[in-house]
Amino acid sequence: MPRLPVPTPPAWRLSVVTEGAAELKFILPCDDGSMTVLELTRRLVERCQSLTPSVPLVADRLVDARDGSTLFPEDSAREVLDDGDTVKVFLRRTNTDNGSGAMQRPLVLAR
Numbered sequence: 001m002p003r004l005p006v007p008t009p010p011a012w013r014l015s016v017v018t019e020g021a022a023e024l025k026f027i028l029p030c031d032d033g034s035m036t037v038l039e040l041t042r043r044l045v046e047r048c049q050s051l052t053p054s055v056p057l058v059a060d061r062l063v064d065a066r067d068g069s070t071l072f073p074e075d076s077a078r079e080v081l082d083d084g085d086t087v088k089v090f091l092r093r094t095n096t097d098n099g100s101g102a103m104q105r106p107l108v109l110a111r
Contacts, residue, residue: 045058
């Protein structure tokens with residue numbers, strides 16, 4: 001008997017709005033939504049850095065734009081968000097110097 005193909009989960013997309021050091025709006029593909037909020041934050045900060053390469057940025061917090069609820073890094077994106085939702089990330093500039101004079105770009109939520 002032939003095997004039936006396993007359906008692939010539909011691809012997720014989130015709208016992202018930034019506030020603070022850079023004011024941006026963009027759509028972020030999120031695979032199937034199974035990533036953690038921390039992974040999601042890293043991905044969106046990377047996208048922000050590609051749009052504003054001369055401004056080193058760090059994300060202070062990520063919230064659900066509907067009601068301002070804080071999203072915790074360890075939660076799964078699919079447990080706290082729906083496909084097509086809008087998230088807001090609060091960004092600030094950072095000048096991280098590791099002692100070598102080289103700038104590093106933080107990609108995690110600041111604590």
